[in-house]
Amino acid sequence: MGANFTWVMIGCALIGAGASAVGVFSFLRKQALVGDAIAHSLLPGVALAFIIGGEKSIWVLFPGAFIAGWLSILSIEFITKSSKIKPDTAIAIVLTVFFGIGIVMLTHIQQSSYGNQSGLEDFLFGKAAAMLPSDIALFAIVDLVLISSIALTYPYLKLYSFDPEYSRAIGLPVRFIQFTLSSLTVLAVASGIQAVGVVLMSALIITPAAAARFFTSRLSQMIILAMLIGLVSAVGGVYISSLAFKMPTGPWVVMILSILAISAFVFAPSKGMVSRYNKRKEHQLKVRSENLLKLFFKLEEKGESNHFSRTELLNHRKFEGRDLETILKSLLGKRLLARSQDSFSLTEEGREEATRVVRIHRLWELYLNKRMSIAADHVHHDAEAIEHIITPELEQELLKDLGYPELDPHKQEIPGTKNLKP
Amino acid sequence: MIAFEAHNLTVSYDKQPVLWDIDFEIPEGKLVGIIGPNGSGKTTLIKAAMGILEADSGFVKIFEKSPDEIRERMGYVPQRQSVDWDFPATVMDITMMGRYRKGKLFGRLSKADREIAVDSLKRVGMYDFRDRQISELSGGQQQRVFIARSLAQQADIYLMDEPFVGIDAASEESILNILREMRSAGKTVIMVHHDLHTALEFFDWVVLLNTRLVAAGSKDEVLTEENLRTAYGGKLNVLSRIADLVKRQEYPLREEDSKE
Numbered sequence: 001m002g003a004n005f006t007w008v009m010i011g012c013a014l015i016g017a018g019a020s021a022v023g024v025f026s027f028l029r030k031q032a033l034v035g036d037a038i039a040h041s042l043l044p045g046v047a048l049a050f051i052i053g054g055e056k057s058i059w060v061l062f063p064g065a066f067i068a069g070w071l072s073i074l075s076i077e078f079i080t081k082s083s084k085i086k087p088d089t090a091i092a093i094v095l096t097v098f099f100g101i102g103i104v105m106l107t108h109i110q111q112s113s114y115g116n117q118s119g120l121e122d123f124l125f126g127k128a129a130a131m132l133p134s135d136i137a138l139f140a141i142v143d144l145v146l147i148s149s150i151a152l153t154y155p156y157l158k159l160y161s162f163d164p165e166y167s168r169a170i171g172l173p174v175r176f177i178q179f180t181l182s183s184l185t186v187l188a189v190a191s192g193i194q195a196v197g198v199v200l201m202s203a204l205i206i207t208p209a210a211a212a213r214f215f216t217s218r219l220s221q222m223i224i225l226a227m228l229i230g231l232v233s234a235v236g237g238v239y240i241s242s243l244a245f246k247m248p249t250g251p252w253v254v255m256i257l258s259i260l261a262i263s264a265f266v267f268a269p270s271k272g273m274v275s276r277y278n279k280r281k282e283h284q285l286k287v288r289s290e291n292l293l294k295l296f297f298k299l300e301e302k303g304e305s306n307h308f309s310r311t312e313l314l315n316h317r318k319f320e321g322r323d324l325e326t327i328l329k330s331l332l333g334k335r336l337l338a339r340s341q342d343s344f345s346l347t348e349e350g351r352e353e354a355t356r357v358v359r360i361h362r363l364w365e366l367y368l369n370k371r372m373s374i375a376a377d378h379v380h381h382d383a384e385a386i387e388h389i390i391t392p393e394l395e396q397e398l399l400k401d402l403g404y405p406e407l408d409p410h411k412q413e414i415p416g417t418k419n420l421k422p
Numbered sequence: 423m424i425a426f427e428a429h430n431l432t433v434s435y436d437k438q439p440v441l442w443d444i445d446f447e448i449p450e451g452k453l454v455g456i457i458g459p460n461g462s463g464k465t466t467l468i469k470a471a472m473g474i475l476e477a478d479s480g481f482v483k484i485f486e487k488s489p490d491e492i493r494e495r496m497g498y499v500p501q502r503q504s505v506d507w508d509f510p511a512t513v514m515d516i517t518m519m520g521r522y523r524k525g526k527l528f529g530r531l532s533k534a535d536r537e538i539a540v541d542s543l544k545r546v547g548m549y550d551f552r553d554r555q556i557s558e559l560s561g562g563q564q565q566r567v568f569i570a571r572s573l574a575q576q577a578d579i580y581l582m583d584e585p586f587v588g589i590d591a592a593s594e595e596s597i598l599n600i601l602r603e604m605r606s607a608g609k610t611v612i613m614v615h616h617d618l619h620t621a622l623e624f625f626d627w628v629v630l631l632n633t634r635l636v637a638a639g640s641k642d643e644v645l646t647e648e649n650l651r652t653a654y655g656g657k658l659n660v661l662s663r664i665a666d667l668v669k670r671q672e673y674p675l676r677e678e679d680s681k682e
């Protein structure tokens with residue numbers, strides 16, 4: 001460890017951040033597989049560069065990787081353009097052919113005079129420790145190119161990623177944008193051959209972007225967050241693999257990436273699974289609570305009494321499992337219901353809320369009946385859903401449109417409209 | 423002046439022609455409907471005119487020039503489904519895209535551009551949504567954002583692919599009024615349109631397509647029973663007309679409903 005290890009960490013940080021920034025655009029353009037094809041296709045380039053250059057320095061191998069990556073993109077494009085083969089098939093063909101050739105060349109190198117010392121197989125799954133301080137300069141240059149290109153052409157990249165046809169229609173230099181994006185992607189992927197390896201490098205392109213998308217809906221923030229996630233995973237992966245696990249670096253980087261991505265998927269605020277589940281539950285409870293309030297209102301309307309026991313409530317509406325208890329508890333907590341011994345009644349606020357829901361229900365029925373000419377016996381079902389959604393502003397508009405009506409299509413009173421008249 | 427000319431235009435996918443030897447002209451200052459059954463090549467015609475698709479033979483001229491020379495003056499509204507609305511961008515972001523130009527170095531926009539975008543949003547009634555994520559819009563609202571983006575282009579000729587799909591009657595009327603105003607200002611608006619009934623009321627010029635050109639000209643000349651039968655074959659019976667009407671009976675509140 002020591003000084004050299006610090007350099008390795010810095011190198012990995014640069015690689016992780018750069019690759020993730022470019023990856024945001026691959027992700028948004030749904031080109032995840034292209035990244036994978038490029039990564040696998042680097043192998044023959046690396047092998048050939050080694051044979052020609054005779055050494056394992058990244059400065060020698062990187063150009064080979066870059067050219068091979070570009071060739072793979074051109075091959076995919078050529079296959080899709082000149083045949084009926086669909087892009088995903090073309091990607092699979094290019095990936096396997098290039099990678100296959102790469103493995104053959106690798107085997108050849110290992111069996112020939114270069115001997116086993118070549119260590120070229122490290123490029124399959126990555127071995128960050130092989131990084132030299134002098135390599136860091138290369139990664140710094142790559143990052144500089146990546147980030148400044150993105151910053152300079154950001155508006156174009158954004159428009160092109162969202163709507164390529166429109167970009168062409170307004171005469172943007174689409175070929176140039178495509179070329180830029182492809183070059184940046186190849187650069188980013190190629191920079192990871194040492195630290196992550198060709199087999200897993202595409203994860204560092206796509207996964208940070210996918211995770212970042214859960215947290216933000218702003219492209220600029222998404223890029224920064226993805227860079228952060230990529231950086232943390234790359235550095236973290238290298239650190240863990242250095243703890244004498246004698247493992248290649250790539251798998252550890254991907255492990256950390258995956259943990260981060262899965263956490264984002266599950267826990268991210270508002271878009272994560274947990275939060276979405278809670279929101280759904282909340283809405284469900286709201287709907288059910290409003291329905292129970294409505295039941296109180298209607299029973300009162302019939303003039304039966306104001307106090308109802310659980311059994312009476314259950315007689316009028318079906319509740320599953322402990323639903324009734326949950327709803328009662330929530331309504332009691334909000335002081336919309338009051339309880340005396342075993343019976344429940346509406347509080348002042350509860351009656352107001354119940355009135356509101358019933359009013360919207362009947363207003364909507366009337367609206368459907370009057371304005372949309374839907375028969376009176378067909379409007380109830382729709383109103384059951386709408387009553388939980390309509391906002392006060394919309395309610396006002398409905399009231400105004402219908403002239404503050406007092407009776408719904410079933411000739412029942414629409415409660416409380418008088419008080420709402422301006 | 424001739425605003426739009428298609429000359430012996432043939433366009434194919436995988437060597438299968440979907441537009442065949444199309445030949446017609448549209449004078450300047452008209453509201454034009456491109457009409458035809460599903461798969462008749464309407465979208466293809468628009469894309470060929472915008473230079474998104476290449477023609478096998480023939481060409482399109484806009485104001486007597488090739489589209490490439492005159493893109494600054496061409497506004498475009500693609501079909502809504504042509505993009506992924508889950509893209510991280512706001513309504514304002516998308517509208518501003520209408521201000522990008524080939525010449526503008528690296529796409530930096532000015533304050534004036536911003537004002538034009540704001541004005542376009544106001545005209546389609548989407549200004550209040552300017553900071554909303556596009557993924558949180560209803561279909562009709564997305565469509566209006568696309569129309570706003572094209573208005574921000576401040577073009578002289580507009581090509582729109584079914585701009586009224588999913589838009590409620592009130593918004594349709596107000597957007598139509600914008601288009602009529604533009605026509606009065608001498609602009610040409612060409613749109614793919616699906617509804618034969620409203621076509622009669624909307625347009626003053628109609629292009630009737632079915633892979634081949636069935637007819638093009640003023641609406642009274644083109645929308646004859648015979649032409650329609652040629653274009654739609656036996657498919658155009660009373661039932662489909664009624665189905666069309668029913669489809670248009672959208673709840674006026676649907677857009678508001680879909681708010682979270």
Ligand SMILES: Nc1ncnc2c1ncn2[C@@H]1O[C@H](COP(=O)(O)OP(=O)(O)OP(=O)(O)O)[C@@H](O)[C@H]1O
Binds near residue numbers: 458461462464
């Ligand atoms: N990308 C494509 N590849 C192959 N064929 C296509 C492609 N796009 C359209 N086609 C075919 O070209 C024909 C014309 O399509 P086009 O989209 O222009 O029709 P349209 O008139 O716009 O139809 P619609 O009313 O359904 O929008 C159709 O038969 C369609 O199947």
Ligand SMILES: [Mg+2]
Binds near residue numbers: 501614
């Ligand atoms: Mg179409």
